[in-house]
């Protein structure tokens with residue numbers, strides 16, 4: 464049991480370090496830092512492993528690691544939340560694409576981020592872990608290998624587990640009185656929209672949510688400055704990929720759909736829904752809002768918001784709701800269903816613009832919001848079919864920001 468926990472601990476530590484550096488990066492806006500930080504991280508991971516090994520040698524049979532995994536489970540849950548928008552994964556993949564070869568640690572780190580973002584059943588996650596296995600050197604990377612093998616086995620994959628790794632898992636005692644994975648969940652930090660996990664409490668686990676001065680959403684109310692920004696969208700039809708990430712229904716979009724702001728191009732990563740709308744116009748919420756999340760080559764984020772007012776059936780949403788994911792946390796690709804995100808947008812792209820933040824933890828700032836003036840329809844029936852009754856963060860303080868109008 465103890466050895467198995469140590470392996471889990473090790474892989475989680477790796478994930479935490481990868482995450483710490485990528486999240487730190489997200490808070491800077493310059494892309495350059497990422498390369499240096501990931502390099503640093505690799506060193507840190509090596510050091511952390513050494514420390515772990517020493518700890519293990521010194522204390523061969525104690526119970527502390529169990530308490531430690533409780534804390535790490537909490538961190539892991541917080542990280543899962545941070546990864547749910549897919550931005551970190553895209554960053555890492557883009558960075559690694561440009562590199563000729565990856566170290567085994569980086570490969571494991573990337574696989575772990577995939578695991579957190581897309582779930583254990585995702586083919587890419589499994590492929591990434593398997594790649595890590597192929598790359599690992601047997602002599603000094605046994606722990607990395609075991610960690611990857613055990614992670615795959617835990618994900619229900621048939622993997623050949625090395626004899627040395629097996630030794631550590633075979634000693635695992637059967638869970639008594641139902642304590643095990645389920646118990647870990649009880650310790651985990653969740654964020655949500657109501658009660659102790661509600662938006663008022665996000666700041667205790669995600670500081671920017673509490674202390675940020677440029678947070679989203681906003682109540683959009685005049686007078687407005689005039690915006691000179693020119694928006695144009697070129698969204699492409701592609702295979703429908705749906706995800707219920709536990710906080711919203713998200714549609715992941717293949718690369719190729721773009722938003723151009725003035726002359727700068729942004730890739731559409733995903734869009735998702737909130738009920739009711741997070742933004743208010745003159746103090747009023749719409750029934751829902753769709754947020755289209757875009758990212759530029761140098762990492763800037765821009766969100767287009769389409770307010771959905773109660774009215775007629777929305778044909779595009781009809782297609783989406785007919786293909787809701789059967790399971791939480793796993794990307795769902797219904798067979799032979801294609802979708803064009805452009806069908807969700809009004810023709811007129813007149814907008815209100817302000818600088819804000821992600822509206823979910825970690826509430827990272829530096830996000831440009833373009834809330835379209837022209838709402839679209841959604842029927843009462845369709846609103847009722849959205850699996851989340853309430854997933855909207857309340858409006859935040861303006862703190863001297865100016866809202867502009869344009870288009």
Ligand SMILES: [Zn+2]
Nearest residue numbers: 735737754822
């Ligand atoms: Zn959103």
